[in-house]
Amino acid sequence: MNNRRPSEETREIRSMFGSIARRYDIMNSLMTFGRDHAWRRYVIDMALLPTGGRLLDVGTGTGKIALDAVAKIPDVAVVAADFSSKMMRVGKEQTGGRSIRWCCADALRLPFPDSHFHAVTSGYLVRNVTDIKKAFEEQMRVVVPGGRVVCLDTSPAPPNILRPFALFYLRCVIPLLGWMITKEKAAYRYLPASTEAFKTPEELAGIMEEVGFHEVVIQRFMFGNIGVVTGRRPPVKLNSEQIQSKHLP
Numbered sequence: 454m455n456n457r458r459p460s461e462e463t464r465e466i467r468s469m470f471g472s473i474a475r476r477y478d479i480m481n482s483l484m485t486f487g488r489d490h491a492w493r494r495y496v497i498d499m500a501l502l503p504t505g506g507r508l509l510d511v512g513t514g515t516g517k518i519a520l521d522a523v524a525k526i527p528d529v530a531v532v533a534a535d536f537s538s539k540m541m542r543v544g545k546e547q548t549g550g551r552s553i554r555w556c557c558a559d560a561l562r563l564p565f566p567d568s569h570f571h572a573v574t575s576g577y578l579v580r581n582v583t584d585i586k587k588a589f590e591e592q593m594r595v596v597v598p599g600g601r602v603v604c605l606d607t608s609p610a611p612p613n614i615l616r617p618f619a620l621f622y623l624r625c626v627i628p629l630l631g632w633m634i635t636k637e638k639a640a641y642r643y644l645p646a647s648t649e650a651f652k653t654p655e656e657l658a659g660i661m662e663e664v665g666f667h668e669v670v671i672q673r674f675m676f677g678n679i680g681v682v683t684g685r686r687p688p689v690k691l692n693s694e695q696i697q698s699k700h701l702p
């Protein structure tokens with residue numbers, strides 16, 4: 454997606470999330486057996502935000518990560534960005550929603566200056582973008598040198614003893630549950646299909662390293678079906694002149 458007009462695929466994804474916005478949170482809690490809350494907490498912990506720091510949550514949807522960050526970190530300034538205003542509208546109405554700056558933006562062209570945020574988080578965004586590398590490049594650009602980028606997403610079912618159950622759950626249970634709760638068939642067929650076709654956490658970590666992130670680490674949840682990949686933008690290296698001037702009185 455390099456031209457300025459959103460592609461057909463981008464428009465479809467935006468409209469799909471718009472159509473499930475009101476039921477998104479309840480579906481998420483049901484599908485994850487309520488574990489989504491703990492994973493978001495882990496994402497926020499991994500961001501290592503300083504008190505009073507600036508956080509960008511990109512692909513924020515209904516702002517669950519952003520809202521949890523506001524509740525957890527004293528004086529944090531949170532910007533929540535998404536290209537679906539319908540998803541964000543649900544988040545704005547939640548407790549704490551008014552202390553977040555909501556911003557309609559494309560994850561592949563973030564409207565923020567370089568090195569602006571102390572950390573960038575995303576939950577289930579990267580599986581939906583048309584260019585994963587570009588999404589990480591943008592996150593790297595807007596985070597401060599030394600800052601963390603934390604990415605939570607689903608993973609294709611790992612090749613272990615639980616794989617048949619995971620596939621049954623993805624292919625049969627989720628579409629049925631999705632239809633019962635949201636009455637939208639397409640979105641909860643798209644979720645399993647996009648998950649099965651998605652990168653493993655190791656592959657995502659590889660892309661992050663290619664983009665230039667350091668200290669890339671992976672944490673898996675739900676028997677390996679959920680992954681959190683964290684990377685750090687390299688801190689700026691000072692040359693000897695800069696080091697000397699830093700130590701001058």
Ligand SMILES: C[S@@+](CC[C@H](N)C(=O)[O-])C[C@H]1O[C@@H](n2cnc3c(N)ncnc32)[C@H](O)[C@@H]1O
Pocket residue numbers: 466467470481511512513514515516517518534535536537540558559560561575576577578581582583
């Ligand atoms: C599955 S929802 C995740 C919402 C939330 N982050 C969470 O943890 O529950 C994915 C969100 O990413 C947004 N999204 C997908 N592609 C995007 C893009 N290129 N730019 C901005 N937002 C995007 C969708 O509109 C949707 O709200």
